[in-house]
Amino acid sequence: QLKQSGVEVKKPGASVKVSCTASGFTFSNYGFSWVRQAPGQGLEWMGWVSAYTGDTTYAQRFRDRVTMTADTSTNTVFMEMRSLTSDDSAIYYCARESRDLEILDPWGQGTLVTVSS
Amino acid sequence: SLDLTQPSSVSVSPGQTANILCSGHNLESKNVCWYQQRPGQAPRLIMYQDSKRPTGIPERFSGTNSGNTATLTIRETQTVDEADYYCQAWVRTAAVFGGGTRLTVL
Numbered sequence: 699q700l701k702q703s704g705v706e707v708k709k710p711g712a713s714v715k716v717s718c719t720a721s722g723f724t725f726s727n728y729g730f731s732w733v734r735q736a737p738g739q740g741l742e743w744m745g746w747v748s749a750y751t752g753d754t755t756y757a758q759r760f761r762d763r764v765t766m767t768a769d770t771s772t773n774t775v776f777m778e779m780r781s782l783t784s785d786d787s788a789i790y791y792c793a794r795e796s797r798d799l800e801i802l803d804p805w806g807q808g809t810l811v812t813v814s815s
Numbered sequence: 816s817l818d819l820t821q822p823s824s825v826s827v828s829p830g831q832t833a834n835i836l837c838s839g840h841n842l843e844s845k846n847v848c849w850y851q852q853r854p855g856q857a858p859r860l861i862m863y864q865d866s867k868r869p870t871g872i873p874e875r876f877s878g879t880n881s882g883n884t885a886t887l888t889i890r891e892t893q894t895v896d897e898a899d900y901y902c903q904a905w906v907r908t909a910a911v912f913g914g915g916t917r918l919t920v921l
Contacts (some may be wrong), residue, residue: 731910733858741850741858741901743910755908791857800846800905803860803869 700792700806707812708782715778716809718792725773726750729795731802732766732777734788746795747775782813817845817906819913826919827892835916837885837902845904847885849878852915853898861900862887894920 703717718730732744745756747766754766765778775792790809793802820838827833837847849862861872865880875890889896897920902913 740915741912799863801848801860801863805857808857
């Protein structure tokens with residue numbers, strides 16, 4: 699199970715940090731992807747973090763503004779995004795990644811981030 | 816990179832079969848997943864490695880992948896199957912999603 703932090707409302711130019719806490723499996727055996735969904739739009743993969751090594755891979759469009767981290771002491775992964783604009787208003791999902799099966803499963807419940815002045 | 820193209824919508828009558836297509840260059844060389852997203856819910860994995868169903872997914876759901884097209888087939892479609900469906904594949908270490916298909920059962 700993946701449980702995400704709550705709704706965030708931010709002003710343009712601010713930063714946001716979303717958390718995703720895992721339970722029911724060995725956290726350090728997996729990586730975690732972050733996927734966002736703008737209102738009425740499809741799914742967009744943002745990047746990945748390894749819970750074991752902390753290694754990351756980011757989609758090119760987020761490389762300069764996003765940092766993903768993992769904390770094995772709390773079984774939590776984080777996604778921080780800086781310099782927010784209204785275009786970043788979306789639901790942000792974390793999902794456990796199984797590289798051997800090439801799947802994203804399960805998914806967190808999503809965190810709504812609204813950027814508005 | 817890889818672009819995955821899906822029809823924006825598919826309509827089917829209850830009890831009929833729905834086919835949702837996902838097109839991409841040489842897609843058969845990739846393992847394709849399918850995710851179901853009901854309104855107001857997070858996506859849920861319903862098919863992986865082209866044709867494997869996770870535990871709990873009904874046998875009515877099946878998948879194929881050949882040439883440039885992957886297909887999700889839903890037999891005996893029910894109103895509970897109304898949702899958005901997304902195909903997904905990996906390009907090196909990056910996940911690529913199709914644009915999604917809204918399935919309407921009416």
